[in-house]
Amino acid sequence: MADISTTYMGIPLKTPIVVAACSISSLVDRVVMAEKAGAGALVIRSLFEEQIQVAQQRFDDYLSVGSESFPEALSFFPSIEHGQADEHLMWVEKTRKAVKMPLIASLNAVSKGSWVKFARQLESTGVDGLELNVYIMGTDPTRPGSDIEKELFEIVESVKAEVSIPVAVKLSPYYTSVVNVAVELDKRGVDGLVMFNRFVRPDVDIESETLHNEMFYSSPEEMRLPLNRVARVYGHVKADLALNTGVHTGADVARALLVGAKVVQVASALLINGIPYLSTMLRDLEAWMAEKGYDDLDEFRGKLSQKNYPDRFAFERAQYVNLLLSQH
Numbered sequence: 001m002a003d004i005s006t007t008y009m010g011i012p013l014k015t016p017i018v019v020a021a022c023s024i025s026s027l028v029d030r031v032v033m034a035e036k037a038g039a040g041a042l043v044i045r046s047l048f049e050e051q052i053q054v055a056q057q058r059f060d061d062y063l064s065v066g067s068e069s070f071p072e073a074l075s076f077f078p079s080i081e082h083g084q085a086d087e088h089l090m091w092v093e094k095t096r097k098a099v100k101m102p103l104i105a106s107l108n109a110v111s112k113g114s115w116v117k118f119a120r121q122l123e124s125t126g127v128d129g130l131e132l133n134v135y136i137m138g139t140d141p142t143r144p145g146s147d148i149e150k151e152l153f154e155i156v157e158s159v160k161a162e163v164s165i166p167v168a169v170k171l172s173p174y175y176t177s178v179v180n181v182a183v184e185l186d187k188r189g190v191d192g193l194v195m196f197n198r199f200v201r202p203d204v205d206i207e208s209e210t211l212h213n214e215m216f217y218s219s220p221e222e223m224r225l226p227l228n229r230v231a232r233v234y235g236h237v238k239a240d241l242a243l244n245t246g247v248h249t250g251a252d253v254a255r256a257l258l259v260g261a262k263v264v265q266v267a268s269a270l271l272i273n274g275i276p277y278l279s280t281m282l283r284d285l286e287a288w289m290a291e292k293g294y295d296d297l298d299e300f301r302g303k304l305s306q307k308n309y310p311d312r313f314a315f316e317r318a319q320y321v322n323l324l325l326s327q328h
C-alpha cells in the first residue's frame, strides 16, 4: 500500500486531502465524519472581517456608554462575548476538542485594520495553522492594482507578526501576475498558498430585474485554472501549495500533485457527494499510484510543473492558439 502521508506548512498530515473552509465545519458531527473518512486536515469556515467589526462596534458602544454614565457599565462586558466573533472563537475551540486531525482556522480580510488581533485569538484556540482569506475588491477606478497588492502584503505582514503558527494565504486568481504575488508573499514568510479561492457573485434575474445571490458548487472544469497556475508557481516559492477549486475525484488529486501541489482543498465534491466520499477519492488516488508504481507522493509531485516539464511552452499561450486554430 502506497504511503499517502504528507506535510503541509510543516504540519504532518495523514493524507493530502484537506477539507476547505465551508459549511462542513459548521457541525462537529460533520468534522468528525471528515476525520473518519481520511481528511488530512480541515479548514474551519472563516471568521469574516465584517463579523469582527460588528463585535468591535458593540464593544466601542459599551465603553462610550460606560464613560458617559456609570463606570460599572464595564460589567456589561460579558454580553458582548456572545457577539459573532466571540461565538466563532468558542466554536473553533469546541471543534478543536472534538478531533485529533490538524485544524486550520480561517480569517477573512477585506481591508487593513485592528481585526488583525483576532489572528492571535484564533491561535489561542489551539489550531495548528491559520489561513488568511483576503479579497480586496478593485472597485475604485482611481486605485491601481499595485496599490491593492501592497495592501495585501501589509495585511499578511501584520498577521504574520501577530502569530507563531504557520500562516497560509488563500489567493484570488485575479491578480495581473499571480505568480509574482505568490513570490512576494513567499518573501514575507507565508507558509502556504491556497490557489485559489472561488467567489460567489450576484446574478441578474431578468424577470424581477434584480440581483440575486445563489450558492452553487464548483464543476471539475474549474480545476484547469489552479492547475495551470500551481504548475507555474511550483519551484519558485518555499511555501507549500494547496490547490483549490474544482477538485472532485481521486484523479484530480493526482493531477494537482503532479503539477506541484502539496495538498488539495475540497469543498464542493464533499457537499455534493457526502463527506464519506472523501475516502473514495483517497482509494482512487491509491489505486492510481499502485498502477503507476508510486510508493509515496514525493515520487510524482511536481513532475508536470512548468519547471520540470520538458516543453516549457506547454503552459503558455502558444498552446492555446494552436488549440483554437485546430477547431473547425
Ligand SMILES: Cc1cc2nc3c(=O)[nH]c(=O)nc-3n(C[C@H](O)[C@H](O)[C@H](O)COP(=O)(O)O)c2cc1C
Binding pocket: 020, 021, 022, 023, 044, 045, 046, 047, 106, 133, 170, 196, 197, 198, 215, 217, 218, 219, 244, 245, 246, 247, 265, 266, 267, 268, 269, 271
Ligand atoms: C458552502 C460554502 C461555504 C464556504 N465558506 C468559506 C469560508 O468561510 N471561507 C473561505 O475562505 N472559503 C469558503 N468557501 C470556499 C471554499 O473554501 C472553496 O475555496 C471553494 O468552494 C472552492 O473549492 P471547491 O471547488 O472544492 O468547492 C465556501 C464554499 C462553500 C461551498
